[in-house]
Amino acid sequence: MAGSSHGHTPAAWTGVTIAFIGFCVSGAFMVMAQPAGFWAGMGVVVLGGVVGWIMSAMGMGQPKDAHKALLMTQERETAAVEG
Template identity: 35%
Template sequence: MSTDISDPGHGHSPAAWTAVIVMLAAVTIGTVAFWFAQVWLVWASVALIGVGALLGWILSKAGWGVKGPKYVAKSH
């Protein structure tokens, strides 16, 4: 573990967590849809993965990323 004060946080921000949760839900939905042979839902979940990545980028640019002004790092 790093004890360096300049540690960027490795994505422990609201933007990163939101992106990961949306993409994880998309993968879960896509897996279930694949199991039930719902092709349209598989492709919709693929699109949702892109939405999750875009959402993380937008939130990061809005200041909720690791280096954003709205993000306050928690002490460990």
Template identity: 40%
Template sequence: MSNPIADPGHGHSPAAWTAVIIMLVGIAIGTFFFFLDMPIVVWIAAAIVVIGALVGWGMSKAGYGANGSKYIAKEH
């Protein structure tokens, strides 16, 4: 058989978890205030989602991504 394929990480990194948590909070806020018909807060929540993506990207570039220098992979 051939060599096993190396685990690509699947996003298990501080950068990915931080980005996902921030974006989930933004989506939850946006959904709740969409239901209450408060469009300005929905747009603020949309901005929070974008900020979450930028934070994840920035953390990845700072070395906290799946292949980053500051990330220590844990065994499963």
């Protein structure tokens, strides 16, 4: 997975960062027994997914054909080593 650049985009980083903050907020409010704060944090988690999806749709995510190009490159390298 390290060679595929999976998740190495502004959309992925932003979405995950926002979701992580939401999980931290939810966890803190869960420990404090404050249901409203917990659900507000879960709302931030959902917001992170929405923001990541919107940014990806705006072109800040990984291109759709990037995975196919990577597979073709890996197949060529494997064929060169074997042949």
